[in-house]
Amino acid sequence: LAKTTQPISMDSYEGQEVNITCSHNNIATNDYITWYQQFPSQGPRFIIQGYKTKVTNEVASLFIPADRKSSTLSLPRVSLSDTAVYYCLVPNTNAGKSTFGDGTTLTVKP
Amino acid sequence: NAGVTQTPKFQVLKTGQSMTLQCAQDMNHEYMSWYRQDPGMGLRLIHYSVGAGITDQGEVPNGYNVSRSTTEDFPLRLLSAAPSQTSVYFCASSRNGRLAGGTDTQYFGPGTRLTVL
Numbered sequence A: 001l002a003k004t005t006q007p008i009s010m011d012s013y014e015g016q017e018v019n020i021t022c023s024h025n026n027i028a029t030n031d032y033i034t035w036y037q038q039f040p041s042q043g044p045r046f047i048i049q050g051y052k053t054k055v056t057n058e059v060a061s062l063f064i065p066a067d068r069k070s071s072t073l074s075l076p077r078v079s080l081s082d083t084a085v086y087y088c089l090v091p092n093t094n095a096g097k098s099t100f101g102d103g104t105t106l107t108v109k110p
Numbered sequence B: 001n002a003g004v005t006q007t008p009k010f011q012v013l014k015t016g017q018s019m020t021l022q023c024a025q026d027m028n029h030e031y032m033s034w035y036r037q038d039p040g041m042g043l044r045l046i047h048y049s050v051g052a053g054i055t056d057q058g059e060v061p062n063g064y065n066v067s068r069s070t071t072e073d074f075p076l077r078l079l080s081a082a083p084s085q086t087s088v089y090f091c092a093s094s095r096n097g098r099l100a101g102g103t104d105t106q107y108f109g110p111g112t113r114l115t116v117l
Helices: none
Strands: A009-013 A018-025 A033-038 A045-050 A053-056 A061-064 A070-075 A085-092 A103-109 B004-007 B008-012 B019-024 B033-039 B043-051 B055-056 B064-066 B076-078 B087-094 B114-115
Touching: A009 A018, A018 A061, A018 A085, A033 A070, A045 A053, A045 A061, A070 A085, B004 B087, B008 B019, B008 B064, B019 B033, B019 B087, B043 B064, B076 B087
Parallel strands: A009 A103, B008 B114
Antiparallel strands: A018 A070, A033 A045, A033 A085, A053 A061, A061 A070, A085 A103, B004 B019, B019 B076, B033 B043, B033 B087, B043 B055, B064 B076, B087 B114
């Protein structure tokens, strides 16, 4: 299975840009990279998805280098409400199932 | 659209009891899956289904059964509850799953918090 590695936790302050990097050395050719956000007592929800280079939406940007062995989620100007756990997911389409890592707990301080 | 719904929200069982966690989606998604999340941990895949009548095991399938008789429903059965199964259980669905080449977005239910005494 494609395994992902992320930092366990990160701290930031309101208004700062936060970058969370995920390693996925065994990513398959067809695999996209998807990031999810999870608040306490809720299920994860989709943030952004990409295959290569850069993807941007109204919430975040996703940077993927040419070798695709890692990806970086960028959250611009975080607020207290961005405090959550962020998961990088590589679906491993060859195996037909997805595996979540342990995620990164982001704490935004005032 | 209600999205992905799960019942019950909370459940307390005694060791050895059995029960079924219900999951339903109204988005006509082919792919459905069950995860468990232990305190402070990530999500671990229990079982998944790529369509009605087809199920397969995930990372931690022992002690759980699933069936997929319809596209909408994907119940998870605990055969004989054990304290190690105390966890929060999430059901998720996506349009095509593996067949979409990994581009599918998973939609998660609100979870069922299970305690086994």
